[in-house]
Amino acid sequence: MAKWLSPLDAMFLYMETPDSMMHVGGLIEIEVTKGTAGEMSRQIRDELQEMSSAQPPWNRKLATPRFLKNPAHRWVEDTEFDAMYHLRRAALPTPGGERELGVLVSRLHSRPLDFRRPPWECYIIEGHESGNLIIYTKVHHSLVDGYTAVKMLMRSFSNTPDGPDEPFFFQIPPEPRRNKPVSDSSDESAPADQGSFVSAVAGHWMSARDIGKGLGRLARSRFRKHDPIITVLQAPRSILNGRIGRNRRFATQQYDFARLRAIADAANCTLNDVVLAVCGGGLRSYLQSIDALPAKSLVAFVPVNIRPKDDDGGGNMVGGMLASLGTDADNAEDRLRAVVSSTSAAKRQMENMTRAAIIAYTTYVGSPLMIQTGLAKMGLGRVIPPSFNVVISNVPGPTQPLYFRGNRLTSVYPVSFLMHGGPLNITCESYGETLNFGFVGCRDTLPRLQRLALACGESLDELEKAYVTP
Amino acid sequence: MAKWLSPLDAMFLYMETPDSMMHVGGLIEIEVTKGTAGEMSRQIRDELQEMSSAQPPWNRKLATPRFLKNPAHRWVEDTEFDAMYHLRRAALPTPGGERELGVLVSRLHSRPLDFRRPPWECYIIEGHESGNLIIYTKVHHSLVDGYTAVKMLMRSFSNTPDGPDEPFFFQIPPEPRRNKPVSDSSDESAPADQGSFVSAVAGHWMSARDIGKGLGRLARSRFRKHDPIITVLQAPRSILNGRIGRNRRFATQQYDFARLRAIADAANCTLNDVVLAVCGGGLRSYLQSIDALPAKSLVAFVPVNIRPKDDDGGGNMVGGMLASLGTDADNAEDRLRAVVSSTSAAKRQMENMTRAAIIAYTTYVGSPLMIQTGLAKMGLGRVIPPSFNVVISNVPGPTQPLYFRGNRLTSVYPVSFLMHGGPLNITCESYGETLNFGFVGCRDTLPRLQRLALACGESLDELEKAYVTP
Numbered sequence: 004m005a006k007w008l009s010p011l012d013a014m015f016l017y018m019e020t021p022d023s024m025m026h027v028g029g030l031i032e033i034e035v036t037k038g039t040a041g042e043m044s045r046q047i048r049d050e051l052q053e054m055s056s057a058q059p060p061w062n063r064k065l066a067t068p069r070f071l072k073n074p075a076h077r078w079v080e081d082t083e084f085d086a087m088y089h090l091r092r093a094a095l096p097t098p099g100g101e102r103e104l105g106v107l108v109s110r111l112h113s114r115p116l117d118f119r120r121p122p123w124e125c126y127i128i129e130g131h132e133s134g135n136l137i138i139y140t141k142v143h144h145s146l147v148d149g150y151t152a153v154k155m156l157m158r159s160f161s162n163t164p165d166g167p168d169e170p171f172f173f174q175i176p177p178e179p180r181r182n183k184p185v186s187d188s189s190d191e192s193a194p195a196d197q198g199s200f201v202s203a204v205a206g207h208w209m210s211a212r213d214i215g216k217g218l219g220r221l222a223r224s225r226f227r228k229h230d231p232i233i234t235v236l237q238a239p240r241s242i243l244n245g246r247i248g249r250n251r252r253f254a255t256q257q258y259d260f261a262r263l264r265a266i267a268d269a270a271n272c273t274l275n276d277v278v279l280a281v282c283g284g285g286l287r288s289y290l291q292s293i294d295a296l297p298a299k300s301l302v303a304f305v306p307v308n309i310r311p312k313d314d315d316g317g318g319n320m321v322g323g324m325l326a327s328l329g330t331d332a333d334n335a336e337d338r339l340r341a342v343v344s345s346t347s348a349a350k351r352q353m354e355n356m357t358r359a360a361i362i363a364y365t366t367y368v369g370s371p372l373m374i375q376t377g378l379a380k381m382g383l384g385r386v387i388p389p390s391f392n393v394v395i396s397n398v399p400g401p402t403q404p405l406y407f408r409g410n411r412l413t414s415v416y417p418v419s420f421l422m423h424g425g426p427l428n429i430t431c432e433s434y435g436e437t438l439n440f441g442f443v444g445c446r447d448t449l450p451r452l453q454r455l456a457l458a459c460g461e462s463l464d465e466l467e468k469a470y471v472t473p
Numbered sequence: 474m475a476k477w478l479s480p481l482d483a484m485f486l487y488m489e490t491p492d493s494m495m496h497v498g499g500l501i502e503i504e505v506t507k508g509t510a511g512e513m514s515r516q517i518r519d520e521l522q523e524m525s526s527a528q529p530p531w532n533r534k535l536a537t538p539r540f541l542k543n544p545a546h547r548w549v550e551d552t553e554f555d556a557m558y559h560l561r562r563a564a565l566p567t568p569g570g571e572r573e574l575g576v577l578v579s580r581l582h583s584r585p586l587d588f589r590r591p592p593w594e595c596y597i598i599e600g601h602e603s604g605n606l607i608i609y610t611k612v613h614h615s616l617v618d619g620y621t622a623v624k625m626l627m628r629s630f631s632n633t634p635d636g637p638d639e640p641f642f643f644q645i646p647p648e649p650r651r652n653k654p655v656s657d658s659s660d661e662s663a664p665a666d667q668g669s670f671v672s673a674v675a676g677h678w679m680s681a682r683d684i685g686k687g688l689g690r691l692a693r694s695r696f697r698k699h700d701p702i703i704t705v706l707q708a709p710r711s712i713l714n715g716r717i718g719r720n721r722r723f724a725t726q727q728y729d730f731a732r733l734r735a736i737a738d739a740a741n742c743t744l745n746d747v748v749l750a751v752c753g754g755g756l757r758s759y760l761q762s763i764d765a766l767p768a769k770s771l772v773a774f775v776p777v778n779i780r781p782k783d784d785d786g787g788g789n790m791v792g793g794m795l796a797s798l799g800t801d802a803d804n805a806e807d808r809l810r811a812v813v814s815s816t817s818a819a820k821r822q823m824e825n826m827t828r829a830a831i832i833a834y835t836t837y838v839g840s841p842l843m844i845q846t847g848l849a850k851m852g853l854g855r856v857i858p859p860s861f862n863v864v865i866s867n868v869p870g871p872t873q874p875l876y877f878r879g880n881r882l883t884s885v886y887p888v889s890f891l892m893h894g895g896p897l898n899i900t901c902e903s904y905g906e907t908l909n910f911g912f913v914g915c916r917d918t919l920p921r922l923q924r925l926a927l928a929c930g931e932s933l934d935e936l937e938k939a940y941v942t943p
Contacts, residue, residue, distance in 0.1 A: 041567035
């Protein structure tokens with residue numbers, strides 16, 4: 004029954020520390036129209052409390068949980084599966100607004116998982132002022148990557164309001180395997196989220212043999228003059244590059260796709276460029292408010308799925324590009340122009356890069372995070388200049404509206420992880436006609452993260468004013 | 474500003490592991506008659522959220538938090554005191570009964586404190602079906618011992634329903650020192666709780682020079698025949714002596730003193746004997762229900778304040794005695810007789826013991842816990858025969874009814890800590906005319922701890938039937 008972990012999955016265990024916990028989360032909101040949130044919560048408990056087993060991967064625990072650095076980790080079945088440990092009820096204090104929800108999710112996300120059990124927890128939260136039922140699920144990245152976890156969670160929901168009651172996600176047998184098991188981070192369908200990026204960087208650190216060669220090609224491909232491409236030397240030092248503590252803050256924003264699309268159309272750029280400009284404007288105003296805005300523009304690392312020039316087809320590869328966020332520009336149009344200019348250049352560069360060069364580049368760019376983590380594990384502070392200031396990921400979510408026992412899901416927010424050297428993560432996920440932003444920050448570094456979320460909303464308004472409703 | 478920790482306080486940091494966390498807690502219930510629990514909770518938040526300092530010891534953090542084994546720990550002032558980190562709002566999911574409260578407190582008590590901040594947290598909990606406001610406070614034993622923490626907390630409350638609003642406990646300046654600082658575990662007023670016992674054992678391990686001498690005297694004083702005294706070889710092996718995991722269960726019971734006193738009077742024994750018999754009956758029935766009752770009676774370690782024969786007065790000393798819980802007897806009278814017989818013998822023995830013998834005896838009895846903790850830190854399992862099966866402490870609490878802004882405190886429950894080798898702790902605390910039991914268990918070892926609490930209530934009924942209402 005034992006199942007070996009891939010080296011990349013085991014790497015997430017190696018990187019786990021009390022401060023940098025490698026679990027990912029998702030926050031789902033359900034508009035309750037049949038009964039109340041409290042009734043639904045109690046009904047779920049009553050249905051599940053006598054359960055003493057779960058389907059893979061939700062029944063898997065580590066064979067050697069006390070030895071997280073084990074290079075040959077195995078999953079074994081938890082024969083004493085305790086459903087009420089993993090499935091937890093919770094409630095928001097009054098008035099049950101976004102503030103109380105953000106505080107609760109921050110606390111839940113700040114706590115490490117128990118590796119002597121299957122490393123996941125699911126919270127059913129009532130007490131929201133809207134009457135919505137909230138579900139927050141966290142799972143260790145070594146068990147299931149964030150994208151796969153969302154896909155699996157979504158199988159508990161129905162495509163129609165009148166659909167039959169679906170079983171809860173951890174009762175659903177795994178889908179028949181294609182080439183790879185679902186928990187494998189190198190799953191071909193893996194999108195370009197932060198976890199895939201970290202896997203890629205760590206994986207290539209592990210197989211560093213080709214990196215020298217790759218860097219040579221990279222060097223030859225990169226030195227074109229007057230190119231707006233962002234280099235690894237360009238990111239300013241900022242509060243966004245320090246060591247992290249164990250506590251998190253969390254905030255959300257949901258925007259209609261139509262608003263972002265209208266701006267992208269008017270500005271003749273990609274939707275992702277608009278996302279970056281929205282974040283750039285929000286970060287500028289937020290950092291100004293806490294007196295921490297660097298003079299030079301912040302640089303984001305944007306994980307992307309790439310199929311390099313010399314790849315003979317099939318499969319995605321995770322790489323990434325550095326993008327300016329235009330935070331040195333004081334108006335929305337200049338910021339978007341700075342973003343577009345840097346992402347266009349990065350894409351042009353990538354098109355000309357070989358697979359080896361992309362591997363080398365991604366590893367090179369990601370190295371400071373790995374080195375910071377290594378230093379932190381040795382008890383040392385920060386000494387590494389940043390190659391970027393923040394990771395901004397955009398992962399695909401469910402495209403159709405979903406329902407839980409006749410009640411509509413209104414939003415699906417990602418809750419990503421932080422690493423030493425990166426006290427802020429912004430991940431957004433699509434759901435139907437919306438884009439859902441999850442902001443995760445280190446509590447010690449970033450005060451009042453909710454203000455960053457609100458500032459991003461204002462940044463979107465500003466872009467709209469500049470491009471759509473002039 | 475730095476303040477050195479006493480070796481005994483530092484010892485609680487050394488013993489801290491992800492499974493055995495050395496914080497103690499208290500659970501206070503307030504009957505809200507003015508406004509609602511939610512309103513009180515929000516009002517407390519509004520009053521405290523702009524606070525950026527606290528009074529000693531609540532503003533103290535470790536100078537070297539990443540090095541818990543530091544033999545020379547110092548407290549330094551937290552100059553970035555973050556009141557909203559320490560003071561937290563929470564709520565119970567519906568229906569907000571004892572079950573939901575037990576689950577929430579269990580989870581909160583299972584989480585280690587952050588040593589990079591002053592190691593304490595206070596939760597203001599609403600949503601109880603009674604309308605009561607619940608306050609759960611946890612504090613690391615190295616900062617303040619449980620008894621002192623309760624005393625300090627109680628200073629936030631008034632002796633009259635019409636008293637002025639008292640400041641919150643962490644805003645109250647420390648009382649003028651007598652001989653020792655309040656956070657010193659060797660505080661002369663320290664009662665005989667589990668923490669004092671652990672301090673005593675560890676302290677004497679540290680100064681082991683006299684132990685050999687003491688054990689010699691102990692041996693001479695102990696071998697009297699036909700004595701019902703419980704020896705360290707008498708405790709049966711049981712599930713109450715295993716290694717612990719990181720998760721806790723918590724349950725409470727409150728009894729009127731009058732009921733216990735009536736039994737003690739009728740049976741001509743001490744109130745503490747009745748407490749032990751109540752626990753014995755509860756444990757017998759609980760362990761039977763999970764098919765884990767040893768044939769031989771369980772043995773409790775009962776920390777007591779002692780003033781040994783050769784002590785030249787003043788000051789308490791923490792020692793302890795082993796007591797039979799009579800769990801091999803199937804009726805209440807036999808159980809109470811077994812308890813009384815063993816505690817009387819233990820007291821007679823202590824009266825004849827010298828200070829050195831008591832030190833040696835306490836250390837000898839407590840050694841398995843220390844050895845188990847040492848082994849667990851080295852990653853090894855249990856190999857040590859138990860000298861007792863459970864610690865049962867009885868600590869003095871407030872004697873007068875207390876009020877919070879006109880609302881009466883109805884109960885004050887202790888929430889103690891667990892160590893490897895001891896998956897169950899029962900501590901009770903007096904408050905006014907009641908005795909308040911807090912049961913803390915290891916979740917992996919003890920299923921349905923609430924049933925133990927209820928079984929103790931039935932055990933009390935049984936004693937009452939046997940002695941008071943025949």
